[in-house]
Amino acid sequence: MPFPTLPAPIARALTERAYDEPTPVQAAVLEAEAGGRDLLVSAQTGSGKTVAYGLAIAGTLLGEAESLPPPAAPLALVIAPTRELALQVHRELSWLYAAAGARVVACVGGMDPRRESRFLMEGAHIVVGTPGRLRDHIERRNLVTDALRAVVLDEADEMLDLGFRDDLEFILSATPGERRTLLFSATMPKAIATLAERYQRDALRIAVKGQEQGHADITYRAIRVVPREIEHVVLNVLREADAPTAIVFCNTRNAVRHLQAVLTERGFSVVALSGELGQGERNAALQALRDGRARVCVATDVAARGIDLPTLSLVIHADLPHDAEVLQHRSGRTGRAGRKGTSVLLVPNSRRRRAEQMLAIAKIAPEWSGPPTADEVRRLDGERMLSDPLFTDAPMEEDLALAEQLLAQIEPKDLAAALARVYRSRLPAPEDVTDPGEVPGRRGSSNPRFDPMDAERIAAMGPAVWFRLNLGRRDNADPRRLLPLLTRRGGVDRQEIGAIRIFERETKFEVRGGAASRFAATFARNGSPEIQVVALAGDASPVDRPGPKGFKSPRAGKHARVVGKKSRTS
Structure with missing residues (x-):
């Protein structure tokens, strides 16, 4: 015994x-x-x-x-x-x-x-x-x-x-x-x-x-990131791991609020924990994580002390910990009582030496890599799709009857494509991100994110249509939040969104070529009716007219270019 x-x-x-x-x-x-x-x-x-x-x-x-x-x-x-x-x-x-x-x-x-x-x-x-x-x-x-x-x-x-x-x-x-x-x-x-x-x-x-020696059941990863892409890398790491419960650590309350808003907008079920919350709010957030209504928690160090969630298998350090002890305490939220877990540090090149020193003090040898790419996440989605309850749960009689009707009218290949589209629509879209460890210019440009072929693809899309969005700087409109909002609600790709200009009370942006009508219809059907877009009449675009002080016109050939002052939340 x-x-x-x-x-x-x-x-x-x-x-x-x-x-x-x-x-x-x-x-x-x-x-x-x-x-x-x-x-x-x-x-x-x-x-x-x-x-x-x-x-x-x-x-x-x-x-x-x-x-x-x-x-x-x-x-x-x-x-x-x-x-x-x-x-x-x-x-x-x-x-x-x-x-x-x-x-x-x-x-x-x-x-x-x-x-x-x-x-x-x-x-x-x-x-x-x-x-x-x-x-x-x-x-x-x-x-x-x-x-x-x-x-x-x-x-x-x-x-x-x-x-x-x-x-x-x-x-x-x-x-x-x-x-x-x-x-x-x-x-x-x-x-x-x-x-x-x-x-x-x-x-x-x-x-x-x-x-x-720390937690033997925790796998440590260190991911090279571009500072401006940290939020996108957090999203891709969450999507790659597909953890039942994950916690993302930030160093300040403001960072917690901002990241929670970003992830919520992208379709994640997120709760936040920071020192400004009352005990009732904290209890409600933790209960939501325990019963599965929320899968991601964004938290500060102090607010996360003492958290023990049996299904927590992923810890992401969106902001680097202050020291090795904090690193181990954060990471110790997972890998508990014999369960396996993963701790991921996001490391900009400017802070790599500090991260390596901290890891050495903690006697941790992480696996270094670039961030998960959008293609890698999509590949994993394809592998995970067959284990989804859509396929594993036994079909009911009415499901089988409807399936026979659909097969009689639709080709199996088209039906499978529709099913894949439904599956993907439930998942936050992954982001295109950069590995700063890559050799600069290896993609044929001084900007590693810019492909010279993009200009040809943009030209092939046809003339752009300008829209007005009823959010501006007074609403804390942020370029990093607006672009995901427009693509997700409008059902378009990032390449189909052109220039974005943020004003005090509104934002004007362009949608490339034939995507404009599809964008307008899809945007109207999805999300809150309080956030609206209206197509601007005529050919006069806000880019062609002198803008307010501090704004510059987007350069030709740059796609999905965000133009505007930094907002209060950026």
Whole structure:
């Protein structure tokens, strides 16, 4: 039996959850020499440490009993740095101790303190919370600490980094001297050693073998990018991986808001997590990811601490992490508890040296490459298409009847093409991107994105038609967002969109040749009716007339050229 030293109800809970073998950190805290002692444990996020300390204190709380006594003053206290991590711990300990009849109460910032007070007054066995909220409940005498047998500090280094030292010392000083103290930390700086020396007694130091090498279940990739194409590369990486859940890290709240808007406009189901959101909004975003209503989360570092999503298999660093520790913390959102994951860094050439130094410090050797191309994504779409429920689900009788009618009227090849078109229409279109590692000019031009043959193709399309869009600079119109909007809603390719000029209250753009009528009809059918386009009458185009100060006319021969001042959001 893999967990021979555990109380019976805890062992049953593990069996029900199909825990066949302990992770290294779980096995370490269950060694005979760790029994009943204070523990100082080095454990990375994703190593199974929450269950580990739940197992470590099981004997202290239960002894030989089959169940815990009626809830009263709490027997164990778990302190975590963030609301998300505390709520995750609450969920884990709730199922782990369910068979023992445990009542687990969460006390975190952003939730109703009066409701928490009522729960505490009704009694609890285990209380999980953030330092500030726990201190507040102790000071208000809502949380009685006299009966505590065990205190756990989870991610202690993070709590010190976030400025919770005073709160931690206050809480620990208010607990009984004979308690067990278990301190879990990814790193062991001097401040952690000082804390342990002051509040622990003869602590057993546990360093799980191989922790310093990061997550063995994470594949690291470093992708060369052109800075202006980072959003397009994020899109292509998401499409290439087709992960059930992915998280994209940005360094600022503004970057989170902008990237969420870009990906949403392109057809992804996206939620955002940043420090400006209230707890209710954060909970709703995480629940949307858990139940599959959203597949992509765009987040800042602080907002993403403590996130544990079983289906999260892809992490993208849209902005480079500040240091190696942040890199590992971000990447540790995936590759957890034996599951595989991928961490992708987007690296402009100007920051390559910094990225290489950071990776060396983290002892990570990534696979370097250019960004996934649009053709590569389309090829993968073709391979994945046959595994889509459209093909794998058993057809109903009415489906078969309709299929026979269609085959009687439409050639199989045309029918298959229509099906492929329907399949592709559900997917965000991949972007044409540049690999800055390519030799400049190898495509026959000083601009690696420009093909001299484009001029001939554009001429063959015929004269362009100008349109007016009812969005301008006052609406934060951004060239990087407008072009995907026009192509997606209008059902045209990027090459069929010509010049774009952004004014204060409107935007004028041209659609090449025969695509104009198709564009107008398709745009009117798709998306919000509040965003409208109108064809401009006559041949007079805004390009031929003097524009406002700061604007230049597009040069002949340049396709899909965006002309205009940088908007506030670019």
